[in-house]
Amino acid sequence: KAGVTQTPRYLIKTRGQQVTLSCSPISGHRSVSWYQQTPGQGLQFLFEYFSETQRNKGNFPGRFSGRQFSNSRSEMNVSTLELGDSALYLCASSLDRASLTGELFFGEGSRLTVL
Amino acid sequence: AQSVTQLGSHVSVSEGALVLLRCNYSSSVPPYLFWYVQYPNQGLQLLLKYTSAATLVKGINGFEAEFKKSETSFHLTKPSAHMSDAAEYFCAVSASGNTPLVFGKGTRLSVIA
Numbered sequence: 746k747a748g749v750t751q752t753p754r755y756l757i758k759t760r761g762q763q764v765t766l767s768c769s770p771i772s773g774h775r776s777v778s779w780y781q782q783t784p785g786q787g788l789q790f791l792f793e794y795f796s797e798t799q800r801n802k803g804n805f806p807g808r809f810s811g812r813q814f815s816n817s818r819s820e821m822n823v824s825t826l827e828l829g830d831s832a833l834y835l836c837a838s839s840l841d842r843a844s845l846t847g848e849l850f851f852g853e854g855s856r857l858t859v860l
Numbered sequence: 861a862q863s864v865t866q867l868g869s870h871v872s873v874s875e876g877a878l879v880l881l882r883c884n885y886s887s888s889v890p891p892y893l894f895w896y897v898q899y900p901n902q903g904l905q906l907l908l909k910y911t912s913a914a915t916l917v918k919g920i921n922g923f924e925a926e927f928k929k930s931e932t933s934f935h936l937t938k939p940s941a942h943m944s945d946a947a948e949y950f951c952a953v954s955a956s957g958n959t960p961l962v963f964g965k966g967t968r969l970s971v972i973a
Contacts, residue, residue: 749903778960778961780963786965787950787963787964787965787966788904788950788963788966790960790961790962793960801959801960803960835903835904837903837904848906848909849896849904849906849961851896851903851904851905852903853901853902853903854903
């Protein structure tokens, strides 16, 4: 069974640009969560989608957005990039809502560097 | 709102020694608690979870954790460390079915030969 796939794995952008990250969950999983991981802040919750609906949103500015498609694949977008957006962006999927099952299956992440 | 505090950003133990990673939580309701592990250049993997069935929870790779409500703690232990246990460990809490998992800032475990 294929795991959670995130693309691209690495990318470099400059300030002011935008970026789109993609996540394909495990087959059959309907919930996708996104986290930002940085050395100083650890994992911070961005958003959770379940059956194409955003169920929860973290405390991030509106530059961060996401969506989920009917096949459960998800994308997140960051516009007007800032240096502080450099981080590892982790996607996790679960069969049901993440907070009910607790077991999140994580991808290897997309490492974004903003210059 | 729930939160998690992991004491010690870095713990170093000798191979064969006891591993103890500390986690204290704050939650207004009985929580669900989890430990995840992250190996270098990989995503996080669930080690174990507490969902009120038993206070002592056994996980993969010989790890276990004990839920102590009076101390609001959920410390992770392993009797004998292996070199392969070197990784970053995250404690996480969820207070209800509608709230996302909140992670601690992580504890990096080093194992010395």
